[in-house]
Amino acid sequence: MSTAKKDYKRVTVKSLVEMKSYGEKISMLTAYDYTMAKIVDGAGVDVILVGDSASNVMAGHETTLPITLDQMIYHASSVIRAIERALIVVDIPFGSYQSDPKEALRSAIRIMKESGAHAVKMEGGKEIKESIKRILNAGIPVMGHLGLTPQSIYKFGTYTVRAKEEQEAEKLIDDALMLQRIGCFAVVLEKVPAQLAKKVAEKLTIPIIGIGAGNGVDGQVLVTHDMLGMTHEFNPRFLRRYLDLYSEMTDAFKQYVTDVKAVDFPNENEQY
Numbered sequence: 644m645s646t647a648k649k650d651y652k653r654v655t656v657k658s659l660v661e662m663k664s665y666g667e668k669i670s671m672l673t674a675y676d677y678t679m680a681k682i683v684d685g686a687g688v689d690v691i692l693v694g695d696s697a698s699n700v701m702a703g704h705e706t707t708l709p710i711t712l713d714q715m716i717y718h719a720s721s722v723i724r725a726i727e728r729a730l731i732v733v734d735i736p737f738g739s740y741q742s743d744p745k746e747a748l749r750s751a752i753r754i755m756k757e758s759g760a761h762a763v764k765m766e767g768g769k770e771i772k773e774s775i776k777r778i779l780n781a782g783i784p785v786m787g788h789l790g791l792t793p794q795s796i797y798k799f800g801t802y803t804v805r806a807k808e809e810q811e812a813e814k815l816i817d818d819a820l821m822l823q824r825i826g827c828f829a830v831v832l833e834k835v836p837a838q839l840a841k842k843v844a845e846k847l848t849i850p851i852i853g854i855g856a857g858n859g860v861d862g863q864v865l866v867t868h869d870m871l872g873m874t875h876e877f878n879p880r881f882l883r884r885y886l887d888l889y890s891e892m893t894d895a896f897k898q899y900v901t902d903v904k905a906v907d908f909p910n911e912n913e914q915y
Contacts, residue, residue, distance in 0.1 A: 669862025719758035747774035768818025855881035
């Protein structure tokens with residue numbers, strides 16, 4: 644079992660590489676607003692991802708595709724104002740980097756300048772190599788993302804486990820090595836076989852953060868609203884619910900309605 648080797652007052656991209664070298668696992672959760680980010684950061688989570696999952700969680704879209712660059716900057720700005728320790732990584736949203744490296748750079752610069760984020764995350768391998776290189780050359784840290792890439796859902800047609808076949812697994816390994824070679828500081832692996840993820844983590848010197856990728860990687864990431872049980876329709880195998888806030892919040896709201904209707908709230912001690 645690994646134990647913390649260093650107390651980081653502020654987590655940086657360098658800190659994550661050090662954590663891997665020490666054998667310390669990296670904790671990563673999402674946040675999209677000031678209040679949640681304040682709690683997550685205060686709990687000691689190493690990395691906060693301002694994910695394009697805000698498209699699903701905050702806006703109710705079926706996929707991550709509709710969220711815009713302006714909306715991602717808004718969410719990231721809210722999160723940045725809350726944190727004291729965590730590294731803040733922001734997803735560059737769909738349509739803001741895939742087709743043109745110059746557009747990719749403009750998008751990344753806007754995120755960094757307008758939100759104050761520390762790094763960006765991009766989905767894909769060799770297909771977006773030039774966009775990643777352009778951003779890295781500007782001095783902006785990039786976290787990669789391979790395996791199940793939700794921005795490509797209509798290409799895959801399903802959210803099933805990726806890289807189960809040898810050809811796709813070999814491509815994933817090649818892409819991961821390429822991301823490391825060009826300068827990415829970490830890679831997220833989503834919904835891939837645990838043994839493959841472990842193999843990638845052992846081959847690379849940069850951290851591999853898993854979601855549905857087993858425990859042989861260097862860290863884990865979950866969507867905060869999922870692990871808190873605020874969402875209840877989403878039940879993948881990899882999700883551990885640490886609370887059942889959906890039920891607890893529903894009960895609290897129902898009690899509030901009852902108290903208001905019964906003129907029990909506010910009572911004499913709750914008024915001026």
